[in-house]
Amino acid sequence: xxxxxxxxxxxxxxxxxxxxxxxxxxxxxxxxxxxxxxxxxxxxxxxxxxxxxxxxxxxxxxxxxxxxxxxxxxxxxxxxxxxxxxxxxxxx
Amino acid sequence: xxxxxxxxxxxxxxxxxxxxxxxxxxxxxxxxxxxxxxxxxxxxxxxxxxxxxxxxxxxxxxxxxxxxxxxxxxxxxxxxxxxxxxxxxxxx
Amino acid sequence: xxxxxxxxxxxxxxxxxxxxxxxxxxxxxxxxxxxxxxxxxxxxxxxxxxxxxxxxxxxxxxxxxxxxxxxxxxxxxxxxxxxxxxxxxxxx
Amino acid sequence: xxxxxxxxxxxxxxxxxxxxxxxxxxxxxxxxxxxxxxxxxxxxxxxxxxxxxxxxxxxxxxxxxxxxxxxxxxxxxxxxxxxxxxxxxxxx
Numbered sequence: 001x002x003x004x005x006x007x008x009x010x011x012x013x014x015x016x017x018x019x020x021x022x023x024x025x026x027x028x029x030x031x032x033x034x035x036x037x038x039x040x041x042x043x044x045x046x047x048x049x050x051x052x053x054x055x056x057x058x059x060x061x062x063x064x065x066x067x068x069x070x071x072x073x074x075x076x077x078x079x080x081x082x083x084x085x086x087x088x089x090x091x092x
Numbered sequence: 093x094x095x096x097x098x099x100x101x102x103x104x105x106x107x108x109x110x111x112x113x114x115x116x117x118x119x120x121x122x123x124x125x126x127x128x129x130x131x132x133x134x135x136x137x138x139x140x141x142x143x144x145x146x147x148x149x150x151x152x153x154x155x156x157x158x159x160x161x162x163x164x165x166x167x168x169x170x171x172x173x174x175x176x177x178x179x180x181x182x183x184x
Numbered sequence: 185x186x187x188x189x190x191x192x193x194x195x196x197x198x199x200x201x202x203x204x205x206x207x208x209x210x211x212x213x214x215x216x217x218x219x220x221x222x223x224x225x226x227x228x229x230x231x232x233x234x235x236x237x238x239x240x241x242x243x244x245x246x247x248x249x250x251x252x253x254x255x256x257x258x259x260x261x262x263x264x265x266x267x268x269x270x271x272x273x274x275x276x
Numbered sequence: 277x278x279x280x281x282x283x284x285x286x287x288x289x290x291x292x293x294x295x296x297x298x299x300x301x302x303x304x305x306x307x308x309x310x311x312x313x314x315x316x317x318x319x320x321x322x323x324x325x326x327x328x329x330x331x332x333x334x335x336x337x338x339x340x341x342x343x344x345x346x347x348x349x350x351x352x353x354x355x356x357x358x359x360x361x362x363x364x365x366x367x368x
Binding site: 140 | 201205227234238
């Protein structure tokens with residue numbers, strides 16, 4: 001991952017960590033349940049963006065390298081991994 | 093898609109269509125709400141399997157062809173599509 | 185469920201069944217994979233609306249009755265069911 | 277929320293915050309993309325458990341109080357909130 005992408009990703013993760021701290025405070029302060037749940041759902045959405053960004057980078061580096069390479073086993077492994085990430089993300 | 097995979101996919105879709113018919117009957121017969129919701133969630137899980145199967149086939153055909161090809165625009169389009177399918181499936 | 189809501193729900197389900205038929209045709213006709221996946225995701229979103237509508241009706245009938253009733257076991261069962269529907273819908 | 281539940285919830289949130297720190301370190305250390313994505317998905321699953329626990333508590337306190345109360349507007353508001361939490365959690 002290039003330095004710019006990495007910096008961006010780390011900033012997002014720091015912001016998410018701050019968001020979690022905020023939720024801890026809400027729980028400590030007896031905030032209204034539904035408001036806490038909404039904040040947790042917002043964190044989950046932010047984590048989806050993190051995953052989207054990592055996946056995009058992965059597709060443009062490792063996946064391209066593997067598919068262009070001569071190692072059929074490695075290629076299969078890579079495609080299998082992608083299918084499994086998709087399945088996990090979609091599972092009800 | 094090869095004939096075997098296509099036949100398998102069509103069988104799954106037929107079975108899902110039958111499942112939907114079953115839910116219609118449950119609604120008509122005033123079945124218990126939570127039982128209907130469970131059946132609908134089972135249909136959604138079955139549709140996830142359909143999508144997983146199609147994606148797997150897609151990765152092993154179009155995506156490999158595009159990534160190995162010389163057309164950089166087509167390759168970018170293909171990877172962008174994959175990222176967007178993932179994002180849609182993961183969206184909260 | 186009152187007649188109007190039931191009719192509305194059955195119409196939605198019929199439309200979803202038609203949508204599934206459309207996906208079967210796409211598979212038979214070798215439509216582009218990503219287009220098929222998008223249609224399947226649209227069907228899943230439509231099924232979410234169906235579940236939302238049924239849940240809303242359930243909350244306004246059975247749940248109110250159970251919570252107002254004197255049967256503590258029945259009330260617990262009902263609340264446990266709600267929590268489990270939520271968990272299933274949210275599971276990654 | 278009683279003290280025991282609150283303590284338990286705060287422990288979970290602390291553990292999730294630690295998990296996020298771990299993901300930051302993976303990004304800094306250039307860990308393999310798919311391994312990072314798996315960790316992020318595990319965090320999202322842990323957050324689902326947090327939400328499930330808060331919802332369960334909410335159902336057993338505020339919702340019971342509102343449904344048993346005489347304020348029809350408040351009751352409607354409460355049920356509407358529940359339906360909307362469900363919808364957000366299920367949205368594709």
